[in-house]
Amino acid sequence: MPNRLRFAPSPTGELHLGNARTAIFNWLYVKKYAGSLIVRIEDTDEVRSQRRFERLIYDNLKWLGLDWQEGPDVGGQFGPYRQSDRIEIYLQHAQILLNQGLAYRCFCSEQELGEQAERARQLGLAWKYPGTCHALSAREVEKRLTSGHPSVIRLKVRPGMILFRDLVHGDMRFGSEVLGDPILIRSSGLPTYNYAVVVDDALMKITHVIRGDDHLSNTPRQVLIYEALGFPIPDFAHLSTILDPDRTRLSKRHGASSILYFREQGVLPQALLNHLTLLGWSPRAGQGEILTRHELIESFDLDRVSKSQAIFDVTKLNFFNRHYLQKSDRLRIIQIAISYLQREGLLGAVNPAMQDWVGLVVEAFLPGMDRMSEISSKARELWSFDGEAAVKEEGVRKVLCIPGATTIVGELNNQLSVSGRDVICEWPLIVQAIKTRSGFRGKKLFHPIRVALTGRDSGPELDKLVSLFERGSKLDLPQKIKSCEARVSEFFRAMKVQELNPDYENS
Numbered sequence: 089m090p091n092r093l094r095f096a097p098s099p100t101g102e103l104h105l106g107n108a109r110t111a112i113f114n115w116l117y118v119k120k121y122a123g124s125l126i127v128r129i130e131d132t133d134e135v136r137s138q139r140r141f142e143r144l145i146y147d148n149l150k151w152l153g154l155d156w157q158e159g160p161d162v163g164g165q166f167g168p169y170r171q172s173d174r175i176e177i178y179l180q181h182a183q184i185l186l187n188q189g190l191a192y193r194c195f196c197s198e199q200e201l202g203e204q205a206e207r208a209r210q211l212g213l214a215w216k217y218p219g220t221c222h223a224l225s226a227r228e229v230e231k232r233l234t235s236g237h238p239s240v241i242r243l244k245v246r247p248g249m250i251l252f253r254d255l256v257h258g259d260m261r262f263g264s265e266v267l268g269d270p271i272l273i274r275s276s277g278l279p280t281y282n283y284a285v286v287v288d289d290a291l292m293k294i295t296h297v298i299r300g301d302d303h304l305s306n307t308p309r310q311v312l313i314y315e316a317l318g319f320p321i322p323d324f325a326h327l328s329t330i331l332d333p334d335r336t337r338l339s340k341r342h343g344a345s346s347i348l349y350f351r352e353q354g355v356l357p358q359a360l361l362n363h364l365t366l367l368g369w370s371p372r373a374g375q376g377e378i379l380t381r382h383e384l385i386e387s388f389d390l391d392r393v394s395k396s397q398a399i400f401d402v403t404k405l406n407f408f409n410r411h412y413l414q415k416s417d418r419l420r421i422i423q424i425a426i427s428y429l430q431r432e433g434l435l436g437a438v439n440p441a442m443q444d445w446v447g448l449v450v451e452a453f454l455p456g457m458d459r460m461s462e463i464s465s466k467a468r469e470l471w472s473f474d475g476e477a478a479v480k481e482e483g484v485r486k487v488l489c490i491p492g493a494t495t496i497v498g499e500l501n502n503q504l505s506v507s508g509r510d511v512i513c514e515w516p517l518i519v520q521a522i523k524t525r526s527g528f529r530g531k532k533l534f535h536p537i538r539v540a541l542t543g544r545d546s547g548p549e550l551d552k553l554v555s556l557f558e559r560g561s562k563l564d565l566p567q568k569i570k571s572c573e574a575r576v577s578e579f580f581r582a583m584k585v586q587e588l589n590p591d592y593e594n595s
Contacts, residue, residue: 091123092295095149095156096285098130099141102346103148105338105400106300106330109364113327114298115154116365116388126292127159129170130285132278137172148347152357153381158292166292171284178279181287181317182241182272190316191272193229193239194221216268217242241273243283243309243316250308255296255325255390262308270309282309290319298390301326325390328368328397338400350405354424354460356416359409367398378411406458413454421454422447425463432464434471436566445559452552469542470556471567475578478543479586487535487545494583496526496536501580504573511572512558515551540579541572 095111097103118125127149131137146161158164168174185191194217201217208215222244224232233239250262272283279287289297304326314321330338338345350360362379371379371387379387413421426446429435435442453466478484488494503518504511511518523533539545542553560569570578 089293089295091118091121092126092293093118093123093298094126094128094289094292094294096128096130096288097145098133098136099138099145100133100136101141102348103145105345105347105364108148108152108347108360109330109367110299110327111149111154112152112361112364113325113369113388113393115156116385117296117298117390119385120388123295124157125155126164126166126294127156127161127169128288128292129160130281131170131172132281132284134172134278144348148351151351152347152361171279171288174284174288175277175279177291178273178284178287179277182279182283185243185272185316186241188316189244191241191243192222192224192269193233194242194269194271195224195232195237195239196220197238214266216266219269222269238275240271240275242269242271243313245269245312246315250311252307252311252321253323254304254307255323256301256328256393256395257304257326260307264308264312267309267312270312272313282306283313286310286313286317286319289322290314290317294322296323296325298325298327301328325393327393328395330367330398330400333399333401335397335399345400352461354428354462355405355409356412356460358412358416359405362408362412363400363405367400368396369393378408409459410457413457413460418447418450421450421460424460425450428461428464429467432468433566434464434468436564442563442565445556445563448552448556448559452548452556456548469544469547470553470560470569471565473543473570473575473578475543475575475580475582476585478539478579479582481543481545483545484539484543487539488583490532490535492526492528492532493536496522496528496533497540497576497580497583499525500537500540501576504576512555515554540576542575543579 093114095107095114097107097111115125117123127146129142129145131142142160149156156162158166158169160167160169182191186193196217204218205215221242245264245267248264250264252260254260270282271280273279288294307324307326311321332338347360358381361381362377362384365379365384365388366377369388370392371377371383372392375383375387422443426435426438426443429446429449430438435446438446449463449467449470453463457463457466479488488497499522500518503509503521509518519533519537522537523529526533534550535545538547538550541550541557547553554572557569557572557575561571561574563569
């Protein structure tokens with residue numbers, strides 16, 4: 089039988105990292121061993137399920153580079169693919185179980201059951217449904233239904249061991265005596281999770297169920313439902329839980345654990361795909377950690393999935409992202425940078441000249457960035473130069489207090505004040521002239537030049553910044569950028585006001 093796997097999220101919030109990892113593992117298996125991936129939407133939570141979250145799920149899966157062959161958005165021969173559209177299917181199969189005597193109507197109220205469970209808890213006992221309605225006669229059941237008494241449909245749990253195969257945890261055995269008769273259909277007419285998922289997986293001919301190990305305890309009940317309905321039991325693979333570095337569980341409701349959060353932070357899909365795949369799975373020896381999509385597919389197998397809990401390490405994710413930022417198509421990175429700069433109001437409409445300039449921004453600042461969202465804060469120094477504030481900065485004053493530093497700034501001001509000078513082309517000559525007149529080289533030469541141009545004692549390469557200042561000053565930007573001459577002139581005047589002038593070299 090061809091491999092058929094499914095990813096079945098609930099549209100009750102943004103796509104969570106743990107769910108995304110599950111989707112990736114299902115996708116990798118299908119790609120490695122050929123078959124079909126089905127996206128099924130489990131939306132029977134009427135209060136919290138929203139179509140906008142469903143659309144976000146599709147969008148984020150596609151952003152990660154995943155594709156599927158069947159689902160609500162693409163159709164398929166085993167639909168419908170939303171649980172809310174399959175209610176009649178669940179009721180029909182529940183009626184089959186009732187007719188065969190494998191399920192029964194239960195009229196116990198939630199209040200009664202809650203009181204029983206509380207009494208057991210106070211006595212320190214485990215509680216399970218005692219089967220109160222198990223032996224009701226057909227006449228009594230009909231009488232209560234006719235009188236409008238609310239009821240649920242429960243499965244009759246058979247005695248004996250429950251066996252199933254798990255491709256991560258091995259052969260599993262559970263005693264059925266610890267299980268109460270599980271509810272299949274609630275009094276509202278809606279199915280429970282354990283029942284609906286079995287009917288769906290069986291009718292959609294799912295061969296492998298890869299999901300989180302929080303579902304491992306559900307599996308014995310699901311196996312009993314498979315058996316009662318006469319459906320073949322798929323192979324299961326339960327993936328370890330993803331934890332924060334402090335070993336607390338990642339929460340679906342915590343914003344920093346959603347795919348959308350990392351997208352907005354400027355993490356590339358290749359980086360997140362690479363990192364999530366390595367959470368609980370290891371490639372072959374000698375392959376390293378950075379793997380292309382093709383290498384991940386070629387290497388993937390469930391026999392290298394670990395039972396141990398996986399740690400989501402943001403530092404490691406940043407490592408992957410820096411690699412993929414450097415390797416990515418430059419035009420794509422420039423377009424991402426433009427979107428962030430526009431969002432901050434630093435760029436308006438972009439023409440070819442402006443796009444070329446943003447390319448220089450990326451070239452200057454990308455080596456020091458973990459995520460593309462940092463481009464706005466790091467590049468803001470191009471716009472936010474204030475000479476008077478700069479000379480008061482502790483790091484800048486330390487540079488200016490080095491003997492000869494203020495002399496270098498004065499000579500830089502003289503060089504840039506020459507009328508008609510092409511600063512970009514002549515920048516090497518300008519630096520050489522300052523070097524010759526001051527006699528300084530290395531850090532003693534370039535640190536004073538840097539603080540005078542940028543107001544900072546560290547940053548990108550000066551040659552790149554000079555080009556950015558000069559070209560940027562000629563662009564029509566929402567916030568103007570000062571040229572090199574304007575910056576150094578302003579800084580030099582502020583330095584003199586602070587009594588840091590070429591004749592005052594020691595503080």
